[in-house]
Amino acid sequence: MVTTPRSRLRTYVLLEAGAVGLGYLVAVLREGAPGSGGAWALAVAGAVAVAVPLWVKSRRELRQEAETRSAEIVAIETDAKLRLVVGDVVTPIAEVVGKVHQTAGKGERESLRGQLKQLVVEAVASLCDGERARAVFFQLERGEMRAAAWFGRGDPPTTVFTDDPADRRGQEALLLVGFHDYLLVDDVRAEELPRGAEPRPGAGYRSFISVAVFCGDQNLGMLSVDAPEPHAFDDTDLNVMRAMAQLLGAGLVDRR
């Protein structure tokens, strides 16, 4: 959460209004209090004429300040996200990818790969903007995809994507991986989705991103992040997902 320092503009505006009001009062009273109804009306009209531009100016200044602060907060959040993605996630995960390929023993390599899958889903669930996001890596093995690592809200994922003709969602997910594609859906209830991309009945998410995990011509699975609210993810989240999927692919690929 970005906090901003307290503004002094309101105090200045109040001081300015007080000084102008006092000046006007002194100017009116210098020649004695208005003696008739007409003189009072003239004094009030003068006060309004002084107050209106002052009010317009202060409103404009306060609005400008609010806009400047919003722009500053957006800039800080963007810069913070860049620091998180590059410095705190990609750098340590790239080190693990390197270790996977340096390790000679098969057992140790598989252990590091398990670790890598978990790190990637933790990073994706923490970096993507969705409230209560959940990230899952579905690993492709013998033509089926099952959850190999997950992190975030809810129960462990149980979906298995298969090539069975009755499993339309499975076929579509396998095609997405086969074509090395990604899919971002803003709202599963509002959008017209391609057949097979709709959620299973009772699914607890409204928006999701799914990205193929591959390296060269080896298809390795699918990385997904979902959130219970619509429009939870944007282009930046999609790019984070693409980068993380490629890092995961680089770590899981077998040497030929």
Add this chain to the structure above:
Amino acid sequence: MMRGQVVPEEARAWTAGLLLATDYFANARRDAVAKASAAIRGRLHRARGATTEDRGTSR
């Protein structure tokens, strides 16, 4: 001058499973926001200073 570790100890602790992701990301996010805040406000401050100087010299 700045010098430090490419992969900091805290990041290594997370990748080695010694630090929970929730703790790691909470700390990392706090640090990132603090550094980003200082960097952006510093840049804005310098930009405002440069604008004021430009006005002064153009008179």
